Amino acid sequence: MDDAEIKSWKRAAREMLIAARLEIPAAVQADAAVTIAAGLDKAFAQLGITDLSGLTVSAYWPFRGEPDLRDWLASVCTRGGKAALPVIEGKAMPLSFRFWQPDAEMEEGRWNIPIPAASESATPDIVIAPLVGFDREGYRLGYGGGFYDRTLAALPQGTRFIGVGYAESELPTTHPQDHDIKTDLIVTEREIIAA
DSSP states (O other): OOHHHHHHHHHHHHHHHHHHHHTSOHHHHHHHHHHHHHHHHHHHHHTTOOOOTTOEEEOOOOOTTOOOOHHHHHHHHHTTOEEEEEEOOSTTSOOEEEEEOTTOOEEEOGGGOEEESSOOBOOOSEEEEEOSEEOTTSOEEOSSSOHHHHHHHHSOTTOEEEEEOOGGGBOSOOOOOTTOOOOSEEEOSSOEEEO
16 A cells, blocks of 8 residues: 555544444443553563662553553552653644643643643653554554654653553554554553564
């Protein structure tokens, strides 16, 4: 496929997968989030990370049916790590990150997604990104803005990148392009997939 065909395919796949994700009952989503959170701890161990002290972990505020990992992210703080949330600075720009704690004051960010209001900027050691779709090669299909790809390209070498989502979002391929950045691991409610 050429670039235009890939773009069209990704748009259609994205719409289909988001619609399917929004149909997942809330109780099923909640159970999946608990399992994914436990999977993240196992994924960290697979990456050789057994102590969070001194590490900054970025996750996300759930949006449009994404797994809700806020309790798990709060546990990063109680285990000696620092938590951060992404901030969309503008179209075609890398994300920035702000430190977050469960009692942090929040304000509305882009698309009305809450972001820490008065927090210093952070540089994550580990970035956990939601995915709309994924493939077995470790590539994720996001919302199409390229925010995480730009961000990972700009972060220090050695930053770990983990995608999280529902097992039903697996695709035979995401048709990765040159700018797409592969995850280190993908965690679903069923398994951990090494890229």
